[in-house]
Amino acid sequence: MNQNGFVKKLTSFVSVDRILDNIAWITRFHRMQASPDLLRAVEYAVEQFESYGLEAELVRIPIGDWVGGVAGFDGWECTDAELWLEEPEMRKLADWHENKFSLIQRSAAIDGVFEVTADKDGDLRGKFLLTDDMKDITRVHKYIDKGIVGIIFYGIGDRSIDLPDARRYLSFWWTRGYQRKISGFTLTYRQGLYLKGLLAQGKQVKIRARVNSRFYDGTFDIATAVLRGESPEEIVLTAHICHPKNEANDNASGAGVVMEVARVLSHLVSNGTIKRPVRSIRFILVPEINGSNAFYLEQPDVARNGLMGLNFDMVGSNLKLSRGVMLLDKHPAVLGGYSSALVNRLRRRFVDGVKNWLGTAYFNDVAMETVPFGDGTDHLVLSDPHFGIPAPTMINWPDRYYHTDHDTIDKLSGHSLRMAAATGVAFAFMTANPEGEHLRCAADSVLLDTIEDIQRVLNDELDRLDAGMSSSMRFMAMLKRIAQQGYDNLRAVKNEGFDVAGHETLISNYVTDLIKIYENQFDADRVFLDKALYPNDKTPVRKVKGVYYPWSWIRENRPDLAEKWDELSDEAARDENFMSVPHFAYLWFDGNKNTREVAFDLASVYGKPIHPEQYRFYLELLADIDFIELK
Numbered sequence: 001m002n003q004n005g006f007v008k009k010l011t012s013f014v015s016v017d018r019i020l021d022n023i024a025w026i027t028r029f030h031r032m033q034a035s036p037d038l039l040r041a042v043e044y045a046v047e048q049f050e051s052y053g054l055e056a057e058l059v060r061i062p063i064g065d066w067v068g069g070v071a072g073f074d075g076w077e078c079t080d081a082e083l084w085l086e087e088p089e090m091r092k093l094a095d096w097h098e099n100k101f102s103l104i105q106r107s108a109a110i111d112g113v114f115e116v117t118a119d120k121d122g123d124l125r126g127k128f129l130l131t132d133d134m135k136d137i138t139r140v141h142k143y144i145d146k147g148i149v150g151i152i153f154y155g156i157g158d159r160s161i162d163l164p165d166a167r168r169y170l171s172f173w174w175t176r177g178y179q180r181k182i183s184g185f186t187l188t189y190r191q192g193l194y195l196k197g198l199l200a201q202g203k204q205v206k207i208r209a210r211v212n213s214r215f216y217d218g219t220f221d222i223a224t225a226v227l228r229g230e231s232p233e234e235i236v237l238t239a240h241i242c243h244p245k246n247e248a249n250d251n252a253s254g255a256g257v258v259m260e261v262a263r264v265l266s267h268l269v270s271n272g273t274i275k276r277p278v279r280s281i282r283f284i285l286v287p288e289i290n291g292s293n294a295f296y297l298e299q300p301d302v303a304r305n306g307l308m309g310l311n312f313d314m315v316g317s318n319l320k321l322s323r324g325v326m327l328l329d330k331h332p333a334v335l336g337g338y339s340s341a342l343v344n345r346l347r348r349r350f351v352d353g354v355k356n357w358l359g360t361a362y363f364n365d366v367a368m369e370t371v372p373f374g375d376g377t378d379h380l381v382l383s384d385p386h387f388g389i390p391a392p393t394m395i396n397w398p399d400r401y402y403h404t405d406h407d408t409i410d411k412l413s414g415h416s417l418r419m420a421a422a423t424g425v426a427f428a429f430m431t432a433n434p435e436g437e438h439l440r441c442a443a444d445s446v447l448l449d450t451i452e453d454i455q456r457v458l459n460d461e462l463d464r465l466d467a468g469m470s471s472s473m474r475f476m477a478m479l480k481r482i483a484q485q486g487y488d489n490l491r492a493v494k495n496e497g498f499d500v501a502g503h504e505t506l507i508s509n510y511v512t513d514l515i516k517i518y519e520n521q522f523d524a525d526r527v528f529l530d531k532a533l534y535p536n537d538k539t540p541v542r543k544v545k546g547v548y549y550p551w552s553w554i555r556e557n558r559p560d561l562a563e564k565w566d567e568l569s570d571e572a573a574r575d576e577n578f579m580s581v582p583h584f585a586y587l588w589f590d591g592n593k594n595t596r597e598v599a600f601d602l603a604s605v606y607g608k609p610i611h612p613e614q615y616r617f618y619l620e621l622l623a624d625i626d627f628i629e630l631k
Contacts, residue, residue, distance in 0.1 A: 010274065010429055011350065011422035013264045016414040019421060022048065023248055023256040023316070023409060030100050030245035032171070033287040034063060034075040034218030041241055042221045045285050048259055049225035052266045054283075056225040061294045063218045065176050068293050068546020069586075069627055071553035072176040075218025076106050078211065083152070083185045086113055087206040088198065094185045096211075100245045101405040104137070104153065104184030105171035109213050114149060116205040118196060124148045128207060130195055132160070137170055137184075139566060141555050144180050150209060151184040154192020156404050164189040169244050169403040173552045180556075183211050220294045223285040227266055229277040234302070235431045236309030236389055237261055237281065237424055238378050240288035248409040249399060253316030255285050257417060261424035277432035279307065292381040293547045308339040308492075309391030310427050311379040315420035317396040318413035324400075325367035326351070326419070329393040331383040332373040333481070333605045334587045336488030337390030338442045341449035343427055344370050345441070347394065350422040370452065372605055375584050385587060386545050390492075394420055439498035443490060447503045450486035451510065454479060458514065460607065461522060472519060473528035474607060481604035483511045529603050533612035536596035538630040540589040540619060548586050550625060561621055572611035579608045581618045589628055595619060 029041040042058060049056035063072045081096035081103045094102035117123075118130045125147030129136065132155040136143065140151065156168040167186045174181050187195070198205050223241070226234075239254030262283045268274045282302070286292045296303040317324055328347065330340040353362035373383070382391040396416060401407040430438040457478045464470040486507045490500040555562040572580035588598045595615075603609040622628040 007426050007429065010264070010268060011425050013268065014260060014418055014421045014425060016418050018263065019256045019260045019417045020409070020412070020414070022259050023252045023412070026241065026252040026255055027246050027248050027409060031242045032076065032105050032244070033242050033290060034073065034220065036077055037245070038242055038287065039221045042223045042285065045223035045241065045255065045259060046225075049223065049262060049283065052225075052263045053270055054225040054227055054262060054266050056223070059222040059224055059295060061220040061222070061298050063176065063220060063294075067290060068297050069544045069548030069550055070290055070293055070546070071550060073174060073218070073552075074176055074215040076213065076215055078103060078107070078213040080210070080212040081107070081185075082210050084208040085195070085205070086208050088203050093187055093191060093207070099167060099405055101167040101169055102186055103211065104151065104186060105169070105244070106174060106181075107172065107183040107211050107213060108181035109211050110150065110183040111210045113206055113208050116152065116195065116199070116207055118199050128152050128209065130154070130192065130199070132189075132192060137172070139555070140172065140182070141559065141562070144182060148182060150182050152187060152192075152195070152207070153184060154187040154195070155189035159400055160189035162400060163404065163406055166401075166404040166406045169247065175553050175556055178556055181215075183209060185209070220287055220291045222287070222291050222295050224295070225262055225283045227262070227269065227277065227281040229280040229432055231279050232305050233279045233307050234282045234305045235279055235428050236284065236306050236382060236391065237312070237428060238284040238286065238292060238309060238382065238391075239312040240291070240378055241285040242287045244405075246405065247407045248412055249314045249317045249322070249396070249407050250402060251288070251313055253314060253412060253417065254312035257312045257315055257420045257424060258283050258285060260421045261428060264421075264425050265428060274429065277429070278434065279432040280305070281428050281432050282306070286378060289378055289381060289547060289549070292378045296381065296387050297546050303387045303389070306382065306387065306389035308337050308431060309379070309382045309389050310339060310343055310424060311377060311382065311391055311393040312420060312424065313377045313393050313395045314399060315394050315396060316412040316417045317399055318411055319366055319396060319416065321411050322396060322399040322401060324396045324398050325369050326416070327395050327397045328370045329376070329379065329395060330370065330373050331379060331390040331392050332584065332587050333485050334385060335383055335388065335390045336485075337492045338446050338489050339390050339427075339431070340392040341445040341489060342430070342442050343392050343394065343423060344449050345445040346426050347419065347423045350419045350426075370449070373584075375582065380584060381547050384547055385590065386542075394423065434496045436498070439493055439496055443493045443498055443500050443503050446486060446489045446493065447506060450482060450489070450507050453482045453485075454510065454514065457482065457607070458518070461518075465522060469526075470522040471526040471528050472522040472524045473526070475518065475522050476515065477528060477600070477604040478607055479511050479514060481601070483507055529600055529609045531596065534596040534599045534615070536594040538619070539591060539594045540598065541591040541629045541631055542586060542589045542627070543629055544627045548583065548622070548627060550627065554621070554625070558625070561624065564617060565621060568611070568614040568617055572614045575611060577609075578611040579606060581610050581614045585610070585615075585618065586622065586628065591631070
């Protein structure tokens with residue numbers, strides 16, 4: 001790829017002002033999933049796509065009890081909500097019209113005066129619980145069983161001391177038709193400490209809570225547009241458009257970037273700067289995870305046409321303010337494909353370089369990292385083997401303003417937005433036109449990405465060696481897994497007609513030489529995965545299509561399973577020798593590997609075995625609710 005040539009010319013058409021204009025419009029809407037304002041935001045996006053000359057469509061999918069492996073939920077609308085402190089003094093604590101973050105989203109209607117308590121083990125009947133523990137939101141059903149009528153959550157977690165006047169975005173995720181809903185409000189850390197102080201003084205604290213809201217049969221509202229190519233095969237660019245009013249980086253930034261990539265490519269085709277692409281390019285703006293899962297389940301022909309993709313999530317932050325890095329979260333290792341490697345290489349080309357003191361070299365002046373697949377957003381859906389569209393996510397992470405009312409448009413950076421959009425334009429153009437130089441760039445990108453992963457593993461193991469914690473077994477397993485991933489990714493380039501034999505040889509020789517050098521330096525006796533802890537008498541096979549997120553349904557309908565799962569999750573989180581079972585482990589359940597082989601593959605990818613007892617229960621749990629079969 002000639003960075004200073006044609007591709008750079010294409011990306012010069014990116015307009016930061018246009019991206020910011022679309023972000024500003026999107027943030028005006030309170031974009032909760034299955035809500036009236038999300039529909040309005042999606043309608044705006046469709047209008048913009050159409051103005052760019054694209055085939056655009058508003059897709060509305062009714063939400064059933066289940067959407068693949070995700071429990072369905074009701075539509076929700078709130079028109080008014082307030083929280084007042086009544087005793088020991090009168091003061092307003094929260095107002096829906098002043099700040100949409102002040103209500104826990106999907107709160108039920110309520111109107112009355114209630115006592116507040118911070119005693120989780122005391123009498124909760126008819127009271128509001130004051131808490132700053134996120135587990136009390138995700139595991140709220142145990143308090144509902146004790147008669148609670150509401151929750152007051154304060155602070156934003158471990159960032160509260162830095163942002164004492166921020167409110168956190170929280171939501172209840174009641175399943176469709178659930179009848180035991182409660183209400184909840186969010187306060188700032190400063191407000192919460194004040195109420196906690198009143199309770200600590202032994203004073204009775206009463207609040208007046210009023211919420212006007214309703215639940216109804218909802219829909220997943222999705223904006224999609226297509227730049228038609230010569231082939232029905234599709235390159236997919238996606239972002240989620242949901243989240244509260246005014247929230248900008250998450251994820252109006254991703255939506256704005258996708259819209260700008262669509263505008264640039266459509267403009268370049270229409271004015272003849274580039275020819276119509278060989279492959280079609282699809283742009284999708286969705287309610288996060290749920291929307292993309294529903295979209296592809298409802299349109300299997302579109303899913304079959306998807307070849308590879310790129311997801312944009314929180315790509316606009318000013319990194320100096322957010323204290324984040326430009327992170328690339330790869331597609332799952334269970335899939336082969338070169339999209340992650342190509343994006344990893346392209347994005348580095350669009351970060352403004354600066355000279356060193358003597359001007360002898362250039363370097364990137366922002367932090368950039370690449371990590372194995374970590375779930376969390378829509379690349380999980382595209383990359384699910386059921387859909388088979390390998391897609392990484394670009395994300396600026398961490399973000400100190402994440403899921404708070406401080407995530408506003410003034411925290412964004414034109415540089416970050418330009419880099420993300422330029423990467424999207426280059427990626428879509430090159431993958432939609434699989435020509436010689438583009439395929440060579442893809443093969444080179446896979447080679448460089450594989451070597452980068454190998455170097456990361458080597459560096460980590462050398463650090464463990466210094467700490468007396470190295471493992472020859474772990475090192476060998478991870479090296480071999482990374483090499484296999486490299487071969488799988490190169491195969492995708494080979495299938496498009498490019499000779500990758502030389503690239504494969506380089507990877508093979510590099511791994512072989514490293515093993516010769518280090519196989520006797522790391523601890524050969526340290527166990528990496530104790531086979532006795534992972535039975536191999538069963539082979540898990542997926543029975544449900546699409547993404548698996550059954551946890552809300554389990555908490556509401558199978559508290560026996562939920563309680564045990566929560567206990568094991570807490571135990572795994574405390575055990576440094578294991579990692580907690582990622583809830584995307586089901587991606588490996590293809591009927592070809594037994595339970596131990598799946599556990600070993602996951603451990604080889606992430607460098608740490610999954611918690612064996614939690615893993616066994618995870619398998620039993622999915623089998624119990626008929627999501628998988630253990631043959």
